[in-house]
Amino acid sequence: MADHDANPDRGLPPPDHAVPPVQAWFQNGFHRFLRPYLRRHFHAVAIERDSLARVRIDDSLPLVVYSNHPSWWDPLIGHFLHRVAFPNRQFYAPIDAAALEHYGVFEKLGFYGVRLESLHGARAFLTKSLAIASAAGTAIWITPEGRFRDARDHAAELMPGLPHLCRRMETGVAVPLALEYAFWDERLPNCFARFGPPIPVDDSPRLSKPEWDRMLTAAMRANQAALAEHVIRRRDDPFENLLRGRLGAGGVYDTMRRMKAWARGRAFRATHGDHFQ
Numbered sequence: 001m002a003d004h005d006a007n008p009d010r011g012l013p014p015p016d017h018a019v020p021p022v023q024a025w026f027q028n029g030f031h032r033f034l035r036p037y038l039r040r041h042f043h044a045v046a047i048e049r050d051s052l053a054r055v056r057i058d059d060s061l062p063l064v065v066y067s068n069h070p071s072w073w074d075p076l077i078g079h080f081l082h083r084v085a086f087p088n089r090q091f092y093a094p095i096d097a098a099a100l101e102h103y104g105v106f107e108k109l110g111f112y113g114v115r116l117e118s119l120h121g122a123r124a125f126l127t128k129s130l131a132i133a134s135a136a137g138t139a140i141w142i143t144p145e146g147r148f149r150d151a152r153d154h155a156a157e158l159m160p161g162l163p164h165l166c167r168r169m170e171t172g173v174a175v176p177l178a179l180e181y182a183f184w185d186e187r188l189p190n191c192f193a194r195f196g197p198p199i200p201v202d203d204s205p206r207l208s209k210p211e212w213d214r215m216l217t218a219a220m221r222a223n224q225a226a227l228a229e230h231v232i233r234r235r236d237d238p239f240e241n242l243l244r245g246r247l248g249a250g251g252v253y254d255t256m257r258r259m260k261a262w263a264r265g266r267a268f269r270a271t272h273g274d275h276f277q
Contacts, residue, residue, distance in 0.1 A: 019135045022090055022110050030109055034080060039245045041073075043188040045080065046239035048230065051195040052085060055175055059088045062133040062172030062201075066162055066216065067179055068224055069143035070151040074179060077191055078141045079109065081177075084242055085195070086139050092132045093141040094125060094161075116146075116161060129165050133172060140165075144216075151180040152228060154221045163212035166201055174199040176220040178227040184234055188245055192231050196223030 038045055057063060063086070067074070075093065082091040090110060097113030100106055107113075112128055115121030132138050142165075144158040166174055176196035183189045196219055207215070230238050 019132050019138070020092070020107070020110070020112050023108065026108050027091075027110075031079075031083060034076060035243065038076070038080060038243055041188065042191050042243070042245045043184075043186040044236075044239075044241045044245060045077065045191045045243040046193070046236065046241045047081065047084075048192075048194040048227065048238055049240045050238070051193075052240060054197060055085055055195045057086075057173055057175075057198060059086075059137060062169055063089065063139040064133065064142060064162070064165065064169075064172065064174045065139060065177050065195075066142045066144050066174060066220065067177035068151060068220065069145045069148055070179055071148065071181055073181065073191065074143060075106070075111070077179060077193070078177075080243070081193055082139060082141065089137050089139040091141065092138055094129065097121075114161075116159065122161065122164075125161050126164055126168065129161075130168055133165070133169055144220075151178075151224065154224060158213060158217050158220070160209070160213070163209050163216055166199075166216065167207065167209055167212050169201045172201045174201065174216065176216070176223045178220070178224040180224075180227055180231050182231050192227060192239065194223055194227040194230075196220070196226075 065078075065082075067078070075095070078093065079091055082089070092110045092112065094114045095106060095111045097115045100111060100113040112132075114125040114128075116125060129140055132140055142162055144162040145156050146159045149156050162174075175198045178194045178196070180192045181189050182192065199215070199219060204212070204215070
């Protein structure tokens with residue numbers, strides 16, 4: 001049932017909490033490393049073309065991108081997609097504080113530590129995230145499933161931080177992102193992504209936290225299902241390939257294929273299929 005009283009937390013001034021600084025030179029250097037790194041490990045990093053056009057959002061609006069969490073690659077893919085889709089915004093993402101201590105370099109890339117297992121940690125997450133969302137030219141990327149889940153598993157409940165954050169925001173947009181990794185015709189896998197329709201926070205000022213949870217969950221699962229339909233069809237035409245990776249199998253196998261093509265007077269073709277050429 002809808003909470004028909006206005007949310008008392010909305011409309012408050014931004015919380016007095018420091019936004020983590022990110023040095024542009026370090027982040028730019030990281031992306032010079034990231035692109036060839038992804039090329040070595042993926043045949044393609046592809047996004048549904050229509051969905052990329054869907055997220056042309058005014059840079060002045062607070063933005064939260066929330067996605068499913070199918071693999072270890074998600075933070076790196078998220079950073080890469082952010083630069084493609086939102087080049088004028090600074091990337092931020094909450095990460096488990098213990099993991100951040102282990103991968104300290106992530107803090108220089110916009111990741112900030114949270115400890116959601118305690119009430120104090122949950123409050124700190126909300127305070128920090130609201131401060132970041134209130135700052136100009138930022139975007140927060142969240143994986144609210146909390147741990148790795150299969151891309152086709154839609155049963156998990158989302159952690160409470162995301163609906164609390166959306167409920168507290170005075171204005172802005174939440175965008176569901178679906179990620180999936182699949183092998184098609186080549187040795188290396190493809191990474192597939194799809195942005196769902198943006199959800200304006202302003203349109204739902206009276207929703208309760210459970211109602212926000214249901215709306216965000218439904219949008220995320222519908223987006224995953226739409227992406228899965230494309231992947232199952234094994235057609236690349238709905239996608240724009242953002243990063244062309246390595247072709248062929250490499251090693252002795254490709255050497256023999258190359259020699260065979262040369263002996264027959266034919267051009268060597270490294271690929272095995274016709275996807276993402």
